[in-house]
Amino acid sequence: MKELLRPSQEPASAVDIAAAYAWPEGTWTRAMMLTTLDGAIAGTDGLSGSISSATDRLIFSEVRRLADAVLVGAGTIRAERYNPMKARNEYQEARAAAGLQPAPVVVIVSGSLDLPWQDPLFHESAQQPIVLTHHHESSSSELRLAQAHADVQQIPDLEARTIIGAVHARxxxxxxxxxxxxxxxxxxxxxxxxxxDITLAPILAGNGHGIVDGPLGEITRLRLAQAITDEGFVFAKYVR
Ligand SMILES: NC(=O)c1ccc[n+]([C@@H]2O[C@H](COP(=O)([O-])OP(=O)(O)OC[C@H]3O[C@@H](n4cnc5c(N)ncnc54)[C@H](OP(=O)(O)O)[C@@H]3O)[C@@H](O)[C@H]2O)c1
Known part of the structure; x- marks a missing residue:
């Protein structure tokens, strides 16, 4: 059935964002990405904040509010310089009720271990950041530096399944x-x-860096579970 989405006349505040982005029971991995109409994942400054909006940031925070782990690639940490993952008082009751730690832990995937170790993310987060990497010689200076700032787990066959397996195992x-x-x-x-969870920003950025960088193999068709519109942005939820 085709459905025509019309821009909502209601402000996004009329939508219960917490209910719309509630976590399902059990293990669940969601991807949160923001893209412009031409598929760019960052503005001309190389950062996603410059193509975002207030409601986009609200949804981003809401998903983190009751998450166990924020899984992210080293390239994003190097570009975006994440703030520390701190426990926020207003979230504690709901996190405790869900059996969660006071704050999500950031899990960074990095082969090179070239990360901004002096950033507050590594020193002021409620939980020490986890870095998943491949095997490094124990004498390597990169490894020793990383171990001084993060909980480093070496996974010889570092790929998607072993990454998710390592996160679940914790x-x-x-x-x-x-x-x-x-x-x-x-x-x-x-x-x-x-x-x-893909946010479509009503922007043409023209810088050619799309949300997926290479072939995915088989074409996967997803089901649109929900779409919210606000100020020309479309907040879409696609599930398998
Ligand atoms: N629009 C959005 O929603 C959004 C979201 C996130 C990021 N961004 C933007 O995306 C850009 C960064 O993208 P990106 O694709 O370069 O970064 P990325 O996916 O965050 O990180 C790529 C890095 O992850 C590590 N990695 C990934 N798979 C690995 C594997 N199997 N084994 C070992 N290491 C692995 C490597 O780190 P090492 O190089 O350390 O080995 C690799 O260079 C930035 O401009 C950022 O602002 C946009």
């Missing part, structure tokens, strides 16, 4: 994969993303 079930395109391509190609 008891982390609610995973929000915040990209970037390289990591999302890896996870998507292995069909390990249960839900794609």
């Amino acid at each position: 008891g982390l079930s609610r995973i929000v994969c915040e990209g970037g395109p390289t990591l999302l391509t890896l996870m998507g190609a292995a069909d390990l993303i249960d839900e794609y």
Whole structure:
């Protein structure tokens, strides 16, 4: 059945964002990505904030509010310089009721271990960031530097299934994969993303960096579970 989405006359505040982005029971991996109409994942400054909106940021925070883990590629950490994952008082009751730690833990996938170790993310987060990497010689200076700032787990065959397996093995079930395109391509190609929360920004950026960087193998068709519109943005939820 075709449905014509019309821009809502109601402000986004009329939509119950918490209910719309509630976490399902059990293990669940959702991807959160923002794209312009021409598929760009960042503005001319190389950052996604410049193509975002207030409601986009609200949904992003809401998904993190009751997440166990924020899974992200090293490229995004190097570009976006994430703030620390701190426990917020107003979230504690709901997190405790869901059996969650006071704040989500960031899980970074990096082969090179070239990360901005001095950033507050690594020193002021409620939980020490986890870095998943491939095997490094124990004498390597990169490894020793990383181990001084993060909980480093070496996985010899570092690929999508072993990455998700390592996160689950730590008891982390609610995973929000915040990209970037390289990591999302890896996870998507292995069909390990249960839900794609894609924000379509009413912008043409013209810089040619799309949300998926390479072929995914088989074409996967997803079901549109929900769409919210606000100020020309479309907030779409696609599930397998
Ligand atoms: N619009 C959005 O929603 C959104 C979301 C996130 C990011 N972004 C943007 O995306 C850009 C970054 O994208 P990106 O694709 O370069 O970054 P990315 O996917 O965040 O990170 C890529 C890095 O992840 C590591 N990695 C991924 N798979 C690996 C594997 N199997 N084994 C070892 N390491 C692996 C590598 O790190 P090493 O290089 O350390 O080995 C690789 O260089 C930035 O401009 C950021 O602003 C946009």
